[in-house]
Amino acid sequence: MIPIAYSTEVAEARKNGTAIVALESTIITHGMPFPQNVDTARLVENDIRAAGATPATIAVLDGQLHVGLEDIALDALGQAQNVSKLSRADFAACIAQGGTGSTTVAATMIAAHLAGIDVFATGGIGGVHRGAELSFDISADLQELAQTPVIVVAAGAKAILDLPKTFEVLETLGVPVIAYGQDVLPAFWSAQTDMAAPLRMDSADEIATAQKTRTAMGLRGGQLVTNPIPQQDEIPAETLAPIIAQALSEADARGISSKDVTPFLLGRIFELTEGRSLTANIALVRNNARLAAQIAIAMMK
Numbered sequence: 001m002i003p004i005a006y007s008t009e010v011a012e013a014r015k016n017g018t019a020i021v022a023l024e025s026t027i028i029t030h031g032m033p034f035p036q037n038v039d040t041a042r043l044v045e046n047d048i049r050a051a052g053a054t055p056a057t058i059a060v061l062d063g064q065l066h067v068g069l070e071d072i073a074l075d076a077l078g079q080a081q082n083v084s085k086l087s088r089a090d091f092a093a094c095i096a097q098g099g100t101g102s103t104t105v106a107a108t109m110i111a112a113h114l115a116g117i118d119v120f121a122t123g124g125i126g127g128v129h130r131g132a133e134l135s136f137d138i139s140a141d142l143q144e145l146a147q148t149p150v151i152v153v154a155a156g157a158k159a160i161l162d163l164p165k166t167f168e169v170l171e172t173l174g175v176p177v178i179a180y181g182q183d184v185l186p187a188f189w190s191a192q193t194d195m196a197a198p199l200r201m202d203s204a205d206e207i208a209t210a211q212k213t214r215t216a217m218g219l220r221g222g223q224l225v226t227n228p229i230p231q232q233d234e235i236p237a238e239t240l241a242p243i244i245a246q247a248l249s250e251a252d253a254r255g256i257s258s259k260d261v262t263p264f265l266l267g268r269i270f271e272l273t274e275g276r277s278l279t280a281n282i283a284l285v286r287n288n289a290r291l292a293a294q295i296a297i298a299m300m301k
């Protein structure tokens, strides 16, 4: 096992055997501008505490894997430049080389599992990019869900993606995709789509029991819980469609590829919606954190 630096409150929760929710850091370094990124990270941590669990924000700082960031470290990470965006492929190399990196959904799942944490809250997972039939750009988040036993609570896959193909791939990989409290899948900034949810669950207990059953059956991997953004915070899909199309064509024209695509699109959509996409993103992450805390508590029963 590699050494892990736990924050004081995470170390305490581990000692007491109380519920912990993992949080990623790519959303801080690549998903939101400063200072909203740090403010949101703090709000989300407080939402988890208020719901009776302990937040564990994960990142690599100078080659050290951190599970739970002290406030000063969180603030520094939120303003740091040239932080690597880590996924399964480059996570170990960053630690080995003494680097600093933020963890995507895939890397956060790996770290959470190493630290014995069952539940993780984020905004939206990565997935199959539009045009993937030519670019082959498919997020490593999908493979990770298939192999690492962590429950990921997200507001769906980000709507900049090809959502039908993303959910096809999840099905092929054997990942349970659960819609929380509704029959259709949500689409990140929008609460609803016309895509039927493969599974629907209405309580944290149900979600925890389903994951425990998977483990008891020897099935690998986690579950994706898609939690719709609260109605009052959503941006309707019709409003967003032309904005997403414009951002995508600009990314294309500039030749943006691979790991840079998602941060570019999120940044452009923020500008084109005059900040509305960020307000929605903050609301949905907080909503996911609250549900994740309930699931983490249910997992301890």
Ligand code: PSU
Pocket (backbone or CB within 6 Å): 024, 026, 027, 030, 031, 032, 103, 104, 105, 106, 122, 123, 124, 125, 126, 127, 138, 139, 140, 141, 258, 259, 260, 261, 262, 266, 281, 285
């Ligand atoms: N959720 C958000 N904003 C983000 C992300 C999630 O609200 O920026 C990050 C996650 O870390 C996720 C990554 O793993 O976006 C997906 O990047 P890619 O499409 O390059 O795999």
